[in-house]
Amino acid sequence: MGMLSLPGFLSCGKKKDFSLTNEKDAHSSDNDENSERGNWANKGEYLLSMVGYAVGLGNVWRFPYLTYQNGGGAFLIPYTLMLALAGLPLFFMECSLGQFASLGPVSIWRILPLFQGVGITMVIISTFVTIYYNVIIAYALYYLFASFQKVLPWSDCFSWADEFCSKTRIVSDCNATLHGEIINANYSFITGNNLTCINGTINYKPVQFPSEQYWNKVTLQRSSGLDETGRIVWYLALCLLLSWIIIGAALFKGIKSSGKVVYFTALFPYVILLILLVRGATLEGALDGIEYYIGRQSNITKLMEAEVWKDAATQIFYSLSVAWGGLVALSSYNKFHNNCYSDAIVVCVTNCATSIFAGFAIFSILGHMAFLSERPVSEVVDSGFDLAFVAYPEALSKLPVSPLWSFLFFFMLLLLGLDSQFASIETLTTTIQDIYPRVMKKLRTPITLGLCTVFFFLGLICVTQAGIYWVNLIDHFCAGWGILIAAVLEIVGIVYIYGGNRFIEDIEMMIGKKSRLFWLWWRMCWFFITPVLLMAILVWSLITFSNPTYGSVLYPTWGTAVGWCMIIFCVIWIPIVAIVKIVKAKGNIVQRIVSCCQPAANWGPYLERHRGERYSHVVDPKKKKEQEIPTVSAFIY
Numbered sequence: 001m002g003m004l005s006l007p008g009f010l011s012c013g014k015k016k017d018f019s020l021t022n023e024k025d026a027h028s029s030d031n032d033e034n035s036e037r038g039n040w041a042n043k044g045e046y047l048l049s050m051v052g053y054a055v056g057l058g059n060v061w062r063f064p065y066l067t068y069q070n071g072g073g074a075f076l077i078p079y080t081l082m083l084a085l086a087g088l089p090l091f092f093m094e095c096s097l098g099q100f101a102s103l104g105p106v107s108i109w110r111i112l113p114l115f116q117g118v119g120i121t122m123v124i125i126s127t128f129v130t131i132y133y134n135v136i137i138a139y140a141l142y143y144l145f146a147s148f149q150k151v152l153p154w155s156d157c158f159s160w161a162d163e164f165c166s167k168t169r170i171v172s173d174c175n176a177t178l179h180g181e182i183i184n185a186n187y188s189f190i191t192g193n194n195l196t197c198i199n200g201t202i203n204y205k206p207v208q209f210p211s212e213q214y215w216n217k218v219t220l221q222r223s224s225g226l227d228e229t230g231r232i233v234w235y236l237a238l239c240l241l242l243s244w245i246i247i248g249a250a251l252f253k254g255i256k257s258s259g260k261v262v263y264f265t266a267l268f269p270y271v272i273l274l275i276l277l278v279r280g281a282t283l284e285g286a287l288d289g290i291e292y293y294i295g296r297q298s299n300i301t302k303l304m305e306a307e308v309w310k311d312a313a314t315q316i317f318y319s320l321s322v323a324w325g326g327l328v329a330l331s332s333y334n335k336f337h338n339n340c341y342s343d344a345i346v347v348c349v350t351n352c353a354t355s356i357f358a359g360f361a362i363f364s365i366l367g368h369m370a371f372l373s374e375r376p377v378s379e380v381v382d383s384g385f386d387l388a389f390v391a392y393p394e395a396l397s398k399l400p401v402s403p404l405w406s407f408l409f410f411f412m413l414l415l416l417g418l419d420s421q422f423a424s425i426e427t428l429t430t431t432i433q434d435i436y437p438r439v440m441k442k443l444r445t446p447i448t449l450g451l452c453t454v455f456f457f458l459g460l461i462c463v464t465q466a467g468i469y470w471v472n473l474i475d476h477f478c479a480g481w482g483i484l485i486a487a488v489l490e491i492v493g494i495v496y497i498y499g500g501n502r503f504i505e506d507i508e509m510m511i512g513k514k515s516r517l518f519w520l521w522w523r524m525c526w527f528f529i530t531p532v533l534l535m536a537i538l539v540w541s542l543i544t545f546s547n548p549t550y551g552s553v554l555y556p557t558w559g560t561a562v563g564w565c566m567i568i569f570c571v572i573w574i575p576i577v578a579i580v581k582i583v584k585a586k587g588n589i590v591q592r593i594v595s596c597c598q599p600a601a602n603w604g605p606y607l608e609r610h611r612g613e614r615y616s617h618v619v620d621p622k623k624k625k626e627q628e629i630p631t632v633s634a635f636i637y
Contacts, residue, residue, distance in 0.1 A: 045259030052419025064359035071302030072295025098331030102606035105325030117577030154214035232466025280364030289367020369395035
């Protein structure tokens, strides 16, 4: 990163803030408490933006499958416990952190300059994920447009299909009784001689359903592997461009424009989920699907398996979007005395309730598909890409008026993805604003559109014929334990170095004094339970780490090496920033480390009237010299 060479980049809190003019831009209004950074127009916009950020594709295509796989309704026990012990404490911490200082995920580390690299890691990982996540939105857009046909193109084996494509399973051979003896014969012999297959002995030919072949042969035009890049799939590239145009249009005024858009993008998916659930519940076989999801008798013995608890903790951690930087960025635009405690509870509960609700909508229709194809539900259930773009589209194609249901489903996926992207891009623009606030006041729209343009071109590799392999590779490495490392360091740094009790006093400056009993639970979680759980998940993830695959396709050695390079590039900033800060500090090695573990001189509430006696020492940026030229020291303090 070229910014490393700029003056004052890695000083340990010795540089002060620079002055800001009182000029307004589209990001702020006369009603804002913080006229320099801007605030949310109202609490509803903030909550909907947070819900939209937390509730994403994983709530629809991963949680229902995990519930089915881990004992049905019994899985909700570890899931709820992990929400209370790991998810909510970290979520509340990040919301409070951003709101207290009104800073983004990098500049917020004025609180602990030695750990500023953690913020950089969060932003870089979010950048990688933003690039490939929009490709998934492009897939949803493509299927959305493909739904505008009288007959869904994946409903049958059309001209693009090969000999392995079939709408039904084809029996290959089975055992039967002939003249008192059990024989094994092909199915044509069995039917030709009016014999009956013995239950449990039927073998089926390897076939692929139309939706699977459509996904691979038409949508992706998938190559044989990462080695075979092939050409850019032009219609996916156009869908990718459209998705970035939508995001750029929604964010051109920052939170002032995105805050209005989320009224639709965050709420309408619930309308669609309700419609899909009502429709699914009226179909034959729906009850079978629901029973596979929750279970007529939940398998409580599953709770004895460590894997179930690991799945619950991991799902909570990723579904709440903690440690990505987005929660800090969005919360930084809150008014100082906003009740971030109640906000955190509302968003977390809404996120988890959405996951459970989505499971009913998904499994009711998958149960109907299993009924029609005379297969057990377990054979049509899947997660990830296979659920969203193979299994569920296949089920929808069997419904009356299937184009309508297909349109609604992919429109829902589109909205769920866009909400998360809004917050991810806002995370990056907030980071830039903290570095160059004057520039962002004048050039917010061009910078936002510039980011979208750059990310579009970077994402083109993901819409080649090998694109799905790149999407899977980035997801496998960058969205994995890199975030866990950042989360562990975040909570350890704030609780054990900055001071957990000190942080609680900061929160009380915002939400008012609370009793010791109120803080007992949060102290237990922040000081012990949550760090231990995060460390356990991190260690487990490292122990069980495996090389990436896509289906049965193995990645070449160089592809795995690229994945490792990506994650190393993300986390290497943590030690680099720490070392450079220590080198630039004064005194002996112990004094240098201690000074870099102290909050920066300008750490505290953004506005002077909120600082009180505890932060009266903080220099008011408005009293600084107007002519001082901002440098990246404003970024890394």
